[in-house]
Amino acid sequence: MNPFAAEGFWNKAILFINRATEPGEGRSEDERRFWAALSLEQAAKWALAEISPALVVDPQRDGGSQLLQALELKESNKAVTAQASTIFTRCGSALRPFNREEALKIAEARNDYLHGAGVDILLLPNQIWWPRIWSLFNVLLLSGQRTFDDFVGSAMANKIESLLAANKRNLEVHYEALLASAQSRYQRRQSGMASVGENARWEANRRWVSRSYYETEAQCPACERYGIVGSDEAESKSLNLDDPEFPAIEVSFLPDRFFCDECYLILDDYDLIELAGLNKSFGTFSDEDPVAFPEYGND
Template identity: 35%
Template sequence: MTSSEYDDEALWLKAKLFLNHAMDDEPRAFDERALWASLALELLAKAALSRVLPLLIASPTEDGGNLLVASGLVEGEGRFTSVKAHTLYSRCQKAFRPFSERDAQQITWARNPYLHGGCPTFTPIPPDAWWPRFWAQAAILVNAQDKSLDELVGSDRLSIVEKHLAQNKKNIEHRFEMLIERARQRLAQFRAGSLPARLAREWANPADLSLGWDYRTDQACPACGSVGVLEGADAESREVKYDELDEHYYDVLLELTISAEHFSCETCRLVLDTRELIEAAELPATFVTEGDFRDYEDDDYGND
């Protein structure tokens, strides 16, 4: 039996408690409510990962005692040590699409100056803009546990959460439209020779808009129709295929399915840097490419 510190149901219940504090309008100010919410988000991430495997949230110690406790192999009263928030969110991004490590980390980063420094507020972002961003990530972690938002916050508060989620979707749509129109506008000005001098100099000496990730594919730009680059860092799955050359020889191919996370176009300088924006653009959520077999040999043969 897994220790309660690593138990997904115990983590879920604690997240519910913290969110109950976070949703109390009175007597709590927004900064305190946002603090409770940020703590709840981290607990939801732990619960989602622990539900799959408690070891995913345990940080290794010298003697490995906490890993043994997390695995349920031994019972103990050892010190509870879990992985850091950025590790949790990185794993959640890979496991639970379209969870955003960056958006979740920005919520957590605000805690340090608020708790440990002289910063008088948790975040400069207005509450009406902050809560939709928070619930967009929290809802994904709830779904990853095969639970509902109703179970998390209760039916009397469900409408509040749904309103924030609807607002977040609208914000994403507005941002996408803004980026598309601005890219088209800049391209039209460039072609007409009417760009302001500073922008013209920047256009003449463009920075590389791509992230340089290992996995990429060409994709038509939703703003100008030119060929852009869709990139990803993580393989959702991989499949070995065999291409028979003749009866004695064959090639071994590794086919990777990559999660699309970044799009850029050198023609109109459009950049879509989140999965939500890529989805709004109706670009592919994944793409298939070939991988190097040698990169994955240790996965199968690293037992010596």
């Protein structure tokens, strides 16, 4: 049997999530979150392995023997999967709208809980932490045509669906508040009524805005001027030879963040991007060397 086959990861994900959700007071909240975080990694591997077992290995490990083993071209004495950060990054690229950044935060808190002195795994309250991880599970399950019923049983699935529904409404309220606040700021700026302190706060916050590898302009949903959408992941790349003397690499991407310098609106979550109607492909040009692009040739 292929050690990188999806079934093994699925069974392990269920084993860990059962420990996270078992009834009673036998487990503390930090234990429950720890097991849920472990389950998320296994579920991510399952979702990738459903596409191809090769997606869960490090192709460079052991001189490539792990990849050959995943493709059933070679046997090996050990089977080691890629690190969680690599797995979640691949999910972010292949299984949209899987939130890679959110998954990485959960993995980092889990690792610190296990290996460090901190308890960051408990920083967020239950009403925020659990909907976030269930949303990640939901994307993975849907990618493999599974449901929460398959994963945790019908009773627990009903609780999760109710929690996600309530969280969706809370997110909508949060988004509406962000828009209203941005629109109010924009009007004050346009009329010259914005205070020095308000502008200073924006400039301070602006320095902490996470910039993306790929960026382009998009109309702001609050002030209707133009802000910046971005992502670190490309959907596709192609060589643009419209001007043979200056070839360029054209990139399309699905944004996971937005900010506007006109009204100070910041959307730093894919769910907020979706509510804003910005969850579509955008195009830009990469600063990568087109000469190194596979389609480039001098013959």
